Amino acid sequence: MGNPYPTIRQVAVTAYTIPTDKPESDGTIEWNDTTLVLVDLKCGDIAALGYSYADSSAAFLAAHKLASQIVGQDPMAVPFIVSKLERSVRNAGRPGIASTAIAAIEAALWDLKARLLDVPLATLLGAYRREVVAYGSGGFTSYSIETLQEQLGKWSAQGFSAVKMKIGRHPDRDPERVKAARAAIGNTCELFVDANGAYMRKQAIAMAEAFAGQGVTWFEEPVTSDDLDGLCEISRRAPAGMRIAAGEYGYDITYFRRMVDRSSVDVLQSDATRCGVTAFLEAAALCDAAHIPFSAHTSPSLHVHLCCAAPNCMNLEYFHDHGRIEHMLFDGAPKPKDGMLSPDFASPGLGLDFKREDAAKFLVFAREATK
Numbered sequence: 001m002g003n004p005y006p007t008i009r010q011v012a013v014t015a016y017t018i019p020t021d022k023p024e025s026d027g028t029i030e031w032n033d034t035t036l037v038l039v040d041l042k043c044g045d046i047a048a049l050g051y052s053y054a055d056s057s058a059a060f061l062a063a064h065k066l067a068s069q070i071v072g073q074d075p076m077a078v079p080f081i082v083s084k085l086e087r088s089v090r091n092a093g094r095p096g097i098a099s100t101a102i103a104a105i106e107a108a109l110w111d112l113k114a115r116l117l118d119v120p121l122a123t124l125l126g127a128y129r130r131e132v133v134a135y136g137s138g139g140f141t142s143y144s145i146e147t148l149q150e151q152l153g154k155w156s157a158q159g160f161s162a163v164k165m166k167i168g169r170h171p172d173r174d175p176e177r178v179k180a181a182r183a184a185i186g187n188t189c190e191l192f193v194d195a196n197g198a199y200m201r202k203q204a205i206a207m208a209e210a211f212a213g214q215g216v217t218w219f220e221e222p223v224t225s226d227d228l229d230g231l232c233e234i235s236r237r238a239p240a241g242m243r244i245a246a247g248e249y250g251y252d253i254t255y256f257r258r259m260v261d262r263s264s265v266d267v268l269q270s271d272a273t274r275c276g277v278t279a280f281l282e283a284a285a286l287c288d289a290a291h292i293p294f295s296a297h298t299s300p301s302l303h304v305h306l307c308c309a310a311p312n313c314m315n316l317e318y319f320h321d322h323g324r325i326e327h328m329l330f331d332g333a334p335k336p337k338d339g340m341l342s343p344d345f346a347s348p349g350l351g352l353d354f355k356r357e358d359a360a361k362f363l364v365f366a367r368e369a370t371k
Contacts, residue, residue, distance in 0.1 A: 005116055008075055010042035010370045011067040013104075015059035016362035018325050025142040027168020027198025034321050035364070036329070037062065037100065038354065039108040043075045046115050049354055050107025052273035053299065053322065054100035056365050062101035063367035065092070070105065071369050075116060078109045082278060095251035103276040107302055110277050111349040121350055122343050125281070125309035131342040132307040134300065135192065138320035139165025139181065148177060149184035151320070159338035162190035164218070164317070167207075168198025175210050182214040190217045197224035204230075205237050212239035218267070220245045231264040243267050247283070248297035251275050256283040260290045267314065271297035272306055284310035301326045301333045301352060304341045316341055329359050 017035045037059045041048045089098040114124045136155030152163045167174045204222035223230040225246040235244040247269035250256050272280040287294040294312050296303035298319040307313040326333040331353040344351040
């Protein structure tokens with residue numbers, strides 16, 4: 001019996017650069033905009049989409065090097081197509097820009113397969129739960145104390161059980177900012193901090209001890225995530241009850257395996273807009289085998305489906321930039337309710353429709369491949 005599904009006949013790649021609502025910074029970089037790379041696929045009468053957050057050069061690579069390899073392929077053979085794309089970027093450099101380009105395509109491929117089968121992506125992948133714990137994430141180092149307290153306090157009042165703030169740009173001010181955050185969210189909401197690798201090892205350990213007095217229970221990237229020895233040392237010496245988290249810059253399963261094998265973190269993070277859907281779920285399985293909690297980094301409209309299919313996923317980051325963009329540009333983007341996020345189980349695939357007219361003013365790149 002032949003394949004009842006038509007082949008993929010059209011691939012369109014676009015990129016949109018959206019200004020932030022306020023200047024933003026963390027411990028190591030500053031930014032004023034965020035770029036969404038969007039991939040649209042058509043197969044028969046079915047249209048699907050996937051996305052990543054990356055530089056617009058990822059869209060250029062996806063359109064000029066990868067799109068032609070997707071046209072004419074079997075939409076049911078997602079692992080085959082992804083492996084084909086990964087091999088094709090060997091000499092271009094697999095991690096980084098190439099990975100984010102492939103990740104956007106892979107998300108679209110899974111969305112397409114789910115839509116062809118008329119099931120939500122979480123159902124296709126094997127749903128373990130119907131909702132995921134979300135935590136509000138922002139608190140940028142560029143914010144004033146007043147803005148920091150307003151944002152985190154609002155999330156706490158909306159029912160988030162945890163919120164996260166950025167630290168590390170001005171270490172001497174961090175204890176004061178953390179204390180102000182705690183005052184804004186009260187004593188029942190967990191407080192997470194993220195240094196984005198800005199500290200040195202002993203500095204991070206000293207900061208962890210200081211933050212413990214404000215009930216901080218999550219310390220993300222206290223040092224660069226490439227410093228596995230440093231993460232191991234900080235994990236061993238951190239105050240009881242404070243988890244050390246990292247992993248968001250993993251682009252393949254080997255990266256995650258090294259981090260898990262070294263016991264370098266208490267919580268492993270993964271981002272499917274960087275590593276792709278398959279590697280994200282593989283990382284979750286690694287954590288399951290090693291009895292390590294697993295967490296999704298940003299991109300809530302995509303990750304809510306994947307987290308529902310990952311039994312050991314403890315939470316999902318509801319990042320200010322991405323939550324704002326996804327509600328601005330996608331119909332169907334899930335909204336947190338009492339600190340939980342749930343996919344739309346009544347809609348196939350990701351359950352998203354792109355608002356093209358609303359997005360047109362942000363367009364910075366567009367190209368299409370057809371057969």
